[in-house]
Amino acid sequence: MGVGTSTFVIRWINFLTMLLAVGVIGFGVWMSTHHDGCRKSLTLPVLGLGAFIFLISIIGFMGALKNNSILLWIYLIMLCFILVAILVFTVLAFIITNNGSGHNVAGLRYKEYQLQDYSSWFLKQLNNTRNWKHLKSCLVKSEDCNNLSKKYKTLKQYKIAKLTPIEAGCCRPPSECGYPAVNASYYDLSFHPISSNKDCKLYKNSRAIKCYNCDSCKAGVAQYMKTEWRVVAIFNVVLFVVLSMVYLVGCCARRNATSSRSKA
Numbered sequence: 091m092g093v094g095t096s097t098f099v100i101r102w103i104n105f106l107t108m109l110l111a112v113g114v115i116g117f118g119v120w121m122s123t124h125h126d127g128c129r130k131s132l133t134l135p136v137l138g139l140g141a142f143i144f145l146i147s148i149i150g151f152m153g154a155l156k157n158n159s160i161l162l163w164i165y166l167i168m169l170c171f172i173l174v175a176i177l178v179f180t181v182l183a184f185i186i187t188n189n190g191s192g193h194n195v196a197g198l199r200y201k202e203y204q205l206q207d208y209s210s211w212f213l214k215q216l217n218n219t220r221n222w223k224h225l226k227s228c229l230v231k232s233e234d235c236n237n238l239s240k241k242y243k244t245l246k247q248y249k250i251a252k253l254t255p256i257e258a259g260c261c262r263p264p265s266e267c268g269y270p271a272v273n274a275s276y277y278d279l280s281f282h283p284i285s286s287n288k289d290c291k292l293y294k295n296s297r298a299i300k301c302y303n304c305d306s307c308k309a310g311v312a313q314y315m316k317t318e319w320r321v322v323a324i325f326n327v328v329l330f331v332v333l334s335m336v337y338l339v340g341c342c343a344r345r346n347a348t349s350s351r352s353k354a
Contacts (some may be wrong), residue, residue, distance in 0.1 A: 100154035100162075100343045103336055107147040114140030146172070154343055162344035169337050175301050176330050187316040190256070190309075194263050200253040202264060203309035212315070216308040225311060226302045233259035235300050238274040248274040250296040255317075259310025260301050265295035 112128050119137035119303045153161030190208035192201025216220055231234075234254075239337055242248040246315065248271065253261075262277070263269050267290035270278040276295050283290035289304035 097154040097157060097343045099339050100336075103339075104147040104151035108144055108151065111140050113306040114143060116140075116164065125244065150340065159344055162174035162340060166337065166340050166344060169333065173200075173330060173333055173337065176326050176333070180323050180326040180330065183319045183326070185209075187319050187323070190312060190316055197249075198265065199250060200258050201255075203259055203306065203313050204307040205309040205312065206235055208309065208312040208316070212312045216312060222308065229256070229260055229302055229307070229311075230244055232299055236275060236297050237294055239276075241273065245271060254308040255313035256307075257310075258306075259304070259313075260307035264289050264300055264306050266306075267293070269293070303347055 115137060118133055118140055122133045122137075146165065149161055149168070150165040152158070153165050188209070188211050190212070191201070192203050195202055205216070216225075225287075238248070238257065242251055243314060251274075261275070262271075264287055266284070266285040266287055268284040269279060269281050271277055277293070279293070279295065289301060289306050292303045293299075293301045
C-alpha cells in the first residue's frame with residue numbers, strides 16, 4: 091500500500107472514530123443527568139470508553155496527518171492492546187455463556203430457568219448479596235412485573251403469552267408450586283404449594299416483593315445476561331476483524347512514514 095493511500099485511510103478512519111467518541115461521551119453525559127440509578131452506574135464506564143476512543147483516534151489521526159512514525163507507533167501499540175483485550179473478553183464471554191438454558195413446561199409458551207444450570211461465574215455474581223440488592227432494586231424500578239396486568243388483560247391472554255426470562259422468573263412463582271393464577275400479576279397463595287422449592291414460599295403478590303428474592307429470578311437474569319453477552323461477543327468478533335484490518339493499514343502507514351523520514 092502506498093504512502094498516500096495508507097495515511098489517507100488512517101486519517102479518515104480515525105476522524106470518523108473521533109466523531110463516534112464524541113457521541114459516546116455525549117451519551118455518557120446524558121446518562122449522568124438521568125435520575126435512574128441503574129443507568130447512572132454505567133456512566134463512568136461509558137465516559138471512560140468514549141475518552142479512550144477519542145485519545146487513540148486523535149493520536150492515529152495526527153500521526154497519519156503529520157506522517158509521524160512515533161505517533162503511529164504509539165497508535166499501533168494502543169490498538170494492539172485493544173485487540174488483545176477484545177480477544178480475551180470474547181473468549182471468556184463464550185466460555186461463561188456456554189452453560190444454561192431454559193426448561194420447557196407443559197402448557198406454557200415460554201421456558202423456566204434454574205440457577206444451577208448456569209456457570210459458576212454467574213452463580214458467584216448473582217449470589218453476592220450486594221450485587222443482587224442493586225439488581226433487585228433495578229428490577230423493582232423497571233415495573234416490568236407490575237405492567238404484566240396491563241399487557242395481558244385476561245387470564246387467557248396471560249396463559250398463552252411468551253414471557254421474557256426475567257418476567258418468567260421474577261414476576262411469578264415457578265409452575266411447580268401449583269399456585270392458581272387469578273390474573274397476570276396476582277396468584278392465589280392460599281393454595282398449599284405442591285413443591286418443596288423454597289421459591290414457592292418466597293413469592294408474594296406485593297409489587298415490591300414478587301419473586302425478586304427467588305433463585306428463579308436470578309436464573310432469569312442470568313439467561314438475560316447470557317443472551318446480551320452472546321450478542322456483544324458476536325459484535326466483538328466483527329469488531330476484531332475490522333480493527334485487525336485497520337491495524338494492518340496502520341502498520342503500512344508507520345512503515346511508509348519511517349521510510350519517508352529516512353530518505354529526507
